[in-house]
Amino acid sequence: MSTSAKQLIPFSQFEQLRTGREIIRTEAEALLSMARELDASFLHAVDSISRCSGSVIVCGMGKAGLIGKKITATLSSTGTRAHFLHPAEAVHGDLGCLHPDDILLTLSNSGETEEILNVIPVAKRLGLSVISITATNHNSLAEQSDIVLPIGRTREACRWGLAPSTSTTAMLALGDALALVVSECKEFQPHNFAQFHPAGSLGQKLKPVAEVMRPRDQLRIASDRETVRQVISQSARPGRRTGATLLVNEEQALTGIFTDSDLARLLESRQDELFDDPIASAMTRHPLTVSASALFSEVVDLLATRKISEIPVVDDQGAPVGLIDITDVIAWLPNEQTPGPHSQEN
Structure with missing residues (x-):
């Protein structure tokens, strides 16, 4: 057999490969669909964050919370002050970190996450604007938000459609889009980026x-x-x-x-x-x-x-x-x- 001939893949491995490709394809199609549906609400969110004199307080529970932490990091490293607020800890004293100059950015696919919904009234009383990343405009979180950024009704990529996957990928992409467009509006430059990345290989490359x-x-x-x-x-x-x-x-x-x-x-x-x-x-x-x-x-x-x-x-x-x-x-x-x-x- 020629050394260039492709190695035969046992059926079980073939199925694993096929499933892996299908998962990636499912998530990619969800991102493309969300990109096509992006509208004026995104522009309003960009403008609101760009003009924010305080910090962007990112709030999410579970897997959405993990995505929220990454969005927080991206905002912080691209010129927008941001902090993550755990919604369960928030109602046990951490709400004290909120300030009227801040913006609350919440993440919940269903829009019915109890811990998130408990934070909204307090944030509103303090005068914070609320931007929400959620599935649609029709849920409890969306109804209490000033700006809603819908990711669409996505089907999770796992076999049973349960494990957060497609939805969290969409949240992450939308969060990246928000952070990076805001950074461009602020005319964030490489030398600014270098200020926040002084260590490691990236910091070395960005040194003058x-x-x-x-x-x-x-x-x-x-x-x-x-x-x-x-x-x-x-x-x-x-x-x-x-x-x-x-x-x-x-x-x-x-x-x-x-x-x-x-x-x-x-x-x-x-x-x-x-x-x-x-x-x-x-x-x-x-x-x-x-x-x-x-x-x-x-x-x-x-x-x-x-x-x-x-x-x-x-x-x-x-x-x-x-x-x-x-x-x-x-x-x-x-x-x-x-x-x-x-x-x-x-």
């Missing part, structure tokens, strides 16, 4: 270049009027060695870059007289540069796509203030795009 670059006092910087020999003999610096020397003019603006690869090419040419020529004749003129405020992720992309090993960091006057070296970012590069030993080319 100024926080990860090699500073000027660790760089090899020389005048572009000096000879190659002078630059090589005089440009040593303490700290981590970089593979490039930055060349500047009389105004200290960057005019070029001379790399180890450039030096290797001179040695290979066996033209010793070139070492006594101005380095300007051997340097790469007008190299690619970035500002100190650029995101680290942008620099990683540049190194990978342009296949270079160093990027000078310059200020508004074009003077070098730092350098990103390939050895500083190698762990963040896509494997298939890792640059070789060469650097910026002429």
